[in-house]
Amino acid sequence: MALAIVGGSFLSAFLQVLFDRMATPEFLNLFRKRKADDELLKKLKMNLLAVGAVLDDAENKEISNQAVKEWLEELHELVYQADDLLDEINTEALRVKVETEYQSSTSFLVSASTYISSFSNQFFKRIMPEIENVVISLEGFIQQINPLGLQVVESKIQSCRLPSTSLVDENTVCGRDVDKEKIIQMLLSEDKKRDSVTVVPIVGQGGIGKTTLAQLVYNDKRVNNHFTTKAWVCVSEAYDATRITKELLRELEISFSDSGESLNSLQLKLQLGLTEKRFLLVLDDVWNRDYDDWDKLKMLLKGGSEGSKIIVTTRDNRIALMMGEKMSIHHLDLISEEDSWSLFEKHAFGDKDNENWRELEVIGKKIVNKCEGLPLAVKTIAGLLRSRGMVEEWEDILRNDIWNQTRNPNGILPALRLSYMHLPSHLKRCFAYCSVFRKGLWFKKKEIIQLWHANGLLEHQREFKTIEDIGEEYLHELRLGSLLWQPSNDKFSMHDLINDLARFVAGKYSLRLEDHYPGHGTTARVRNFTYFPSEYDTFDKFKLLREAKNLRTFLPVGMYRSATGRISNKFVHDMLPTFKSLSKDE
Template sequence: MVEVGMAFLSALLGVVFDKMASPRVVHFISKQKSTKKLLKKMEISLRSMNMVLEDAEEKEVTNPNVKMWIDELKEVAYDVEDILDEIATEALRCQLRAEFKLVAGNVRNFISSSCLNPFIHRLEPRIQEVLDRLEHLAKQKDFMGLQVGLGGKQYPERLTTSYVRESDTFGRDEDKKKVIDLLLSFDASGNEMCVIAIVGMGGIGKTTLAQLAYSDSRVKQNFNLKIWFFVSEEFVLPMVEKSIIEAATSLPCPEFKNPEEVRVILKKNLTGKKFLLVLDDVWTEKLDHREFLGQLLEYGARGSKILVTTRNKSVASAMHAIATHHLKLLPKDDCWSLFEKHAFRDGSSINADPKIKEIGTQIVEKCKGLPLAIKAIGNLLWSESNVERWTNILKSNLWNLPMEGTYILPALRLSYNFLPSNLKRCFAYCSIFPKDHIFNKDELVLLWMAEGFLQQSEIETMEEVGNHYFDALVSRSLFQQSSRETNSGFVMHDLVNDLAKSVVRQFGTDSLKKIVKMTRYVSDFDESWGTFQNIEADLLKAKQLRTFLTLKDYVLYWEIKMPRTILCLRVLSLGSMGFRIIKLPDSIGNMKYLRYLDVSFAIFNRLPDSICNLCNLQTLKLSWCSELDRLPRDMWKLINLRHLEIDPTPKLKEEMPIKMGRLNCLQTLSKFIVSKHDSASGSNIGELGKLKNLRGNLVIQKLENVRSADDALNASLKDKGNLEKLVLEWNISPKVLGISESQRGVLENLQPHENLKSLSIKR
């Protein structure tokens, strides 16, 4: 998995360079000449490392020292990103202190005099230490002979042809029939594109299915000319053109210097012919490729077809496919038949040792219906008749490791290598999920956002950007809808999970027991934690964790402490029915980078006031905190808070804290408890009117009269086009309120708010 690890490092360095150029960082250090100079040296050094990555990629396979060098460079890149995050956080805190304490005219002086110098004094030695490490890596780079631009991309040696033995395939008869029916129908005329796509994850058998259809006698009879072209990483138009001309003329294609000359030859050889062109393993979505295919179909006779195989639904859309066949995993019985064909000498297990058959059945189950995996493991076992050997393979972590020569991971490697850089880290982050873990789209987007993987644009929120990223990973078959959940549940195939883990290596893990110094992301998938002291000991192994995510329920009460290693966390998720937190310490306010905090199901009645110091906090989850009775007074200081989940919290009946209207980033606020009066202790309904970005569901509680109901309605709906469900709750009787008249008035006001799907009025 050399390349995927290298691709991840390249993506990581890209993020670092972007953060170095961010306005907040640049402005903050603009007057600090020494710091600015150190950061510039750091950038130059990192860019010099980035230039030799291709050569390092090639040499890592044979030189373990190069692999160690790459891992050390990753660690340095993470540390540089931490420094840049610290600068951005300090700039934000200084800005907030200035806004809270000084008049606007003195803000600039306040920032420079009160914040910058002490912070810079602490920061510069850390930057110098990173520079020393980079200098050491530069010396190693030169010693190992890594050079600029000498390495080349090493793609898997996979070159498909149209030939396949039908006796080698199982369970695809129905799929074959459907694809052939598509090829023999949908006769197009005029300029209509007649492209058909086979879509599915890597290794599922798209090429095999295309080969079966291509070789079928009915298809042969239907088309005058058939061309097979393997596209893979690059859609090179001249190569496709050359292949078509050679297939049409049965002669070697001469070299053409003029592209127009090629078009003339193509038109001459395709005109009047009903052709079938198979483009196997297409990745690109460029407009000129679609136009090229349309031109070919115009040359050919009516009924000509182009069959595309791809892992990405968006490729099928980009090609304007008129029909798409989504290839599913192989059924259980056919998995076994395929395994028999490859694992036993005569292609049958009839005469095999019963113990071996039993073990083989379990091995096939681990392959989870992926034909490529079944073939690879079967071929690995073909010459083995020793029960112990089969048992060792069953119990080993073979599928968790690079499987050289089997093409399982190389096939999936392309899925990662050809992801846009903005998706690489999002996908790699999912290495912390254990196999078969069901994850939620909205939840994962919030985690990505907390880790800084999503950048808001002028037209899209970070959440909307994250939704697009998620959909892109689904379209590339890296995420799949779970059969055990409806709508929102997704999983990664085991081999895709292996891919993610191989990308991050020791920097991410789904087990506390696997934490090492370099680990940045971890989830708790150990069967038993034991005592809190054991958890703390494991956490302290890491140098600077960024994510600590609980995924399982444990009956464990934790009066939480703050181990040094988790002060750097961006994500702290302790929301579990079995993981009961009885207290959050005041020191949580020192977690200045924290952007995501989930303490759902906790049994404390108060949050520490220090939580209001977390200026980076974006998501705070307090659902099912059965004893929580009030929120901290200074919540308004959490100016980056976007999602506040406080429902159900049955004992939370105190009015909202003061100045809630200042949280202008807030999108999720499950309930708002109205203050009876304009007071210094709580927020009145006017503060709700300032929260312009609210969406989803909102419950407004403790309304006292008809006037407050009208105010609540206006505050809830004004400039809130994304609000979908609204519940108004009164403390007075329906008789006093005159509920029917009020409801009629309320419903009349709903006309401009077409997204509002539900309104409830309760006593």
């Protein structure tokens, strides 16, 4: 049975990667006859161990202590620097090994030690002063441990064995029967204005279940029988008329050219495909307040036959009023305490028996009360507690200081922060990496596993397991904790609020191009970069990356991501080679 540190710091797993780098045979051989350099590396390891001992306490205290938060952020940057340097040393060690083996197999009368000395001295003269600077900087961090009140806390051990049965089906909902029936009746009713498509907006805060309600309605038998054609598209924050049109065409099984076809041509095909058909369209997660964009889209939909409907889900009541009439807006409320408990029971207990059930029920109802009727919060905290059957573990969650945070509408839900904080440290890094994907984007299982592997995130407990096996285990654990959603066998996504959480914990190290704006700040610390590609991306598009010398991920995400030859040659030849730490997604 595998064991993992519960709630281990985000950086804890990172430090283990550094220690593993320093323990390889090639690495050790490189320093065998370099006593001074070897002593410096030992000092580096001791300093890393010293700061690593208080990381769990620091991560807990950063919530309420700005000084600790800044200490962690600066330490994170320094650990990244150390990782880059050790990665260079490992590369040099492998080079020396290969070249030495080659020398030994030839007739050249050059000893291995002479060869290593002549070819590596310049490397060591450059790299070791940089290592020394890291060691000195770490001593500064160590000196701040006591003044900041950081302590070594006892790590808790948890079994990582997965439950024999999965969580309740994603379509299981509590407390939405009345909402569902009301929406369905609006869809099946006759239009008051025969020349116009009726829009039914579903409005509510993030995590309240707007998308889930729309899915329930969309798949209802009465709705399927009433409409001749249906289509679903996730609009999300980055409104793109071309992307939305293409996704609607795909849903409606209307053929088009994936590249080169103009927006006008695509929209004419969409309009023709909907003509004289009673359709139901779902525009999920709409953020765009531009009336002109909506007016242009609405014009394409007027050819549908009488009774056609559009469901819109949004957090913004102004968008709902712009797209639909006030009388058709459905405001989704928080679920009742009774329904919250029913939802919690299904996800926290399932069909399992627990000898402590009565005691857990008392604690569980207090925890549910703190979720304030928000379904996503209830489900996420239930997923966290599902694998914990001890009363003490539930009481720890109930008493956690994070519940006392004042939450603003755009803040991170305490229940979500708790689920993240209680992940094993190796899973924290994998979850944070998912911040590279924009909201509403599906990512494939093979893709995320390759990206995790390329960034060295899948080295945990590797004995007798393939990289694919480890990656699938990690995905499964994140899904069981309700931090990832798996709509099909090979695809994953994140709820918007979970996506916000991933971006929050990734901090300045992850950047999506569409989120950057003038005055946003330096990009020097960015390690993982994604962008939504155009049909041709100019050199100027990526100028902001000139400071990001330690970039590890450069990833196009979106409709043109599989295309080649669309990036400026100037960027490929002049800037891309400067990213020496760039991961390769094979």
